Amino acid sequence: MLRELGRGDYFTVASVEAFLRMKLWSDHVDDLAKLGKISPNVRHLHKASGGRTNSSRNVTSLIGANRIPDQAIAARALVEQLLKDGIIAASARFSDCQEQVAYQPTRRAARFVPRINRAKAEKLLADFLQCVEEVNAHPDLPHWVTEVRVFGSYLNDRDNLGEIDLAIKKERRPASDSISDGYPERLVALLLKGGSRHIAMHSIAELDENFEFGGKTIYTFAPV
Secondary structure, three states: OOOHHOOOOOOOOHHHHHHHHHEEEEEEEEHHHHHHOOOOHHHHHHHHHHHHOOOOOOOOHHHHOOOOOOOOHHHHHHHHHHHOOOEEEEEEOOOOOOOOEEEEEHHHHHOOOEOOOHHHHHHHHHHHHHHHHHHHHHHOOEEEEEEEEEEHHHHHOOOOEOEEEOOOOOOOOHHHHHHOOOOOOOOHHHHHOOOOEEEEEEEEHHHOOOOOOOOOEEOOOOOO
């Protein structure tokens, strides 16, 4: 959660509540796949279609999903505990906001991502690219992913890795063919990450502006 929400300038309790509800939906879809009620090959697409709201005309009626329970109390409790443990701190830039206090992860938060070996990293990268193909094949998502580059520690021979740094380039689908909701820019990114804390996503623009990052293109797609 901190990896995803902390990528912006700040996040709020409302952001945490939305994330928890999406995670519950994601887990529910995984359970449905295990029970054989939906195909495991399209579970990522179901997650994207129904994880943002309590209801989805196209998905919840199809798979008989229940409404996701309210997460407001859980979100407040989680934020309070993270503050107490020093994992997050109120953002000085927004701390005077009267309606919602804004938060940012502290340096201590980075210590909670365990290291992985090369084999695990390669499996995660293969799964990520499979998700990219599923996104590009699904007409109801708001973006195509037209390029993926890997950079950072994954490109050396090290067997002990923390994160897989990936930069993606997105292209918006025609508005008439895309869904519209409160997560137009983040929807595809959330789907691709699949909840993995070992995937760190960036934009291609970041690499283009910082040549020292290097990077290797591992996927390209040309929309028809």
